[in-house]
Amino acid sequence: MRQSNPTPATMLVVDDQPNIRRMLEALFTREGFTVLTAENGKRALELAATHPIDVLISDLIMPDFTGVEVLQKVKQLHPDCCAIIVTAYGTIKSAVEATHCGAYDYLQKPFDMDEIKRVVKKGLEQRQAAQATPKPALASTRHATPRPCMVGSSPKMQEVYQLIERAARSRATVLIRGESGTGKELVARELHNRSPRSDKAFIAVSCAALPETLLESELFGHEKNAFTGAVSARQGRFELANQGTLFLDEIGDIPPPVQIKLLRVLQEWEFERVGGTKPIKVDVRLIAATNKDLEKAVADEKFRQDLYYRLNIIAITLPPLRERIEDIPLLVEHFLQKYNAQNARHIATVHEETLRLLQAYPWPGNVRELENAIERGVVLSDPGTTVLTPDLLPDPVRNAS
Ligand SMILES: Nc1ncnc2c1ncn2[C@@H]1O[C@H](COP(=O)(O)OP(=O)(O)OP(=O)(O)O)[C@@H](O)[C@H]1O
Ligand SMILES: [Mg+2]
Secondary structure (H helix, E strand, O other), X not given: OOOOOOOOOEEEEEOOOHHHHXXXXXXXXXXXXEEEXXXXXXXXXXXXXXXXXXXXXXXXXXXXXXXXXXXXXXXXHOOOOEEEEEEOOOOHHHHHHHHHOOOOEEEEOOOOHHHHHHHHHHHHHHHHHHHHOOOOOOOOHHHOOOOOOOOOOOHHHHHHHHHHHHHHOOOOOEEEEOOOXXXXXXXXXXXXXXXXXXXXXXXXXXXXXXXXXXXXHHHHOEOOOOOOOOOOOEOOHHHHOOOOEEEEEOHHHOOHHHHHHHHXXXXXXXXXXXXXXXXXXXXXXXXXXXXXXXHHHHHOOOOOHHHHHHHOOEEEEOOOHHHOHHHHHHHHHHHHHHHHHHHOOOOOEEOHHHHHHHHHOOOOOHHHHHHHHHHHHHHHOOOOOOEEOHHHOOHHHHOOO
């Protein structure tokens, strides 16, 4: 392993079981690593703050932090670190979730030595390959947008993760469906981040926000003098997304003339700018999203059937939050962490009655509405508050029962 990685790599092993720590320390010290060990999350973060970390091997469940929290914090300090989660029998779903938060891989306990050696070796090789690939000029690694992290381990979300995993590698067009606020844009970003195009552009366009003529020039660009005000030629979003991913949000709202042009792009990957005659070829992965009933729009002849088929090659449908209330505790914890950090608050637990109310409310605005409710609660809480009590919830949620 050393030959392919001549600079000594530092590994951090986090596990509350001393025998696992000792075993991994002995194994990887023999392989030439500098191995640091921590018995809990707190110690792990102290070590991560003072050492370079190339590889993290963390247990999933520990007394203070979860493995996913350790992973996220270590990744903030060392974005290129190759993180591997190990997990006891029965927690494999959360381990799958960990891979959606940036873990390279996960292993189920008991694992054998060769298996973990193989996973670490592959992870480091992949990291080296990624470091060798030049980054796009605008995206400085330090300030690059963090990978979106999808929270939730309900069976319905597991299905979504599996579809993302399978679809990400291909160029096939994906149509993301789901009510408002269910996470459609997050899925689109996740598809891009997990695809071979992840180091190229991800361009999002909201098709509902723009009138017809503007939408057309926004998507396909225009030549100089194509219309009044077109003082110079301009690239459209398709050109800007070349080699990357174009996310067309609210696709159900695009007017018929733009539908025709879009259909042609999806058939030939070629178009002309508005006012132009020169065909422009692009290599774009298209992801579309809608919360509209597209089948009804097709039946009502408002949406072209041929375009519908072209878009709907892989469909990912996000479940409404009320159909996966088992995810609410995890989501609440996630948003508490986010808004505690932004508002210098320390709410660490959720009152039993608060949780009951949160799980009884139907959440018409789905995860976005839940996120807003938690942000509101955190902002309105007294600085010393440690428990999310029912009085911190918005009225409609408090009155749900
Ligand atoms: N599974 C999830 N885990 C964490 N955050 C989530 C999840 N799903 C949604 N969110 C958060 O909820 C908010 C809404 O998500 P997003 O914008 O992706 O929804 P959407 O389906 O595109 O909504 P709309 O139809 O209104 O455009 C975002 O802040 C997003 O980060
Ligand atoms: Mg959206």
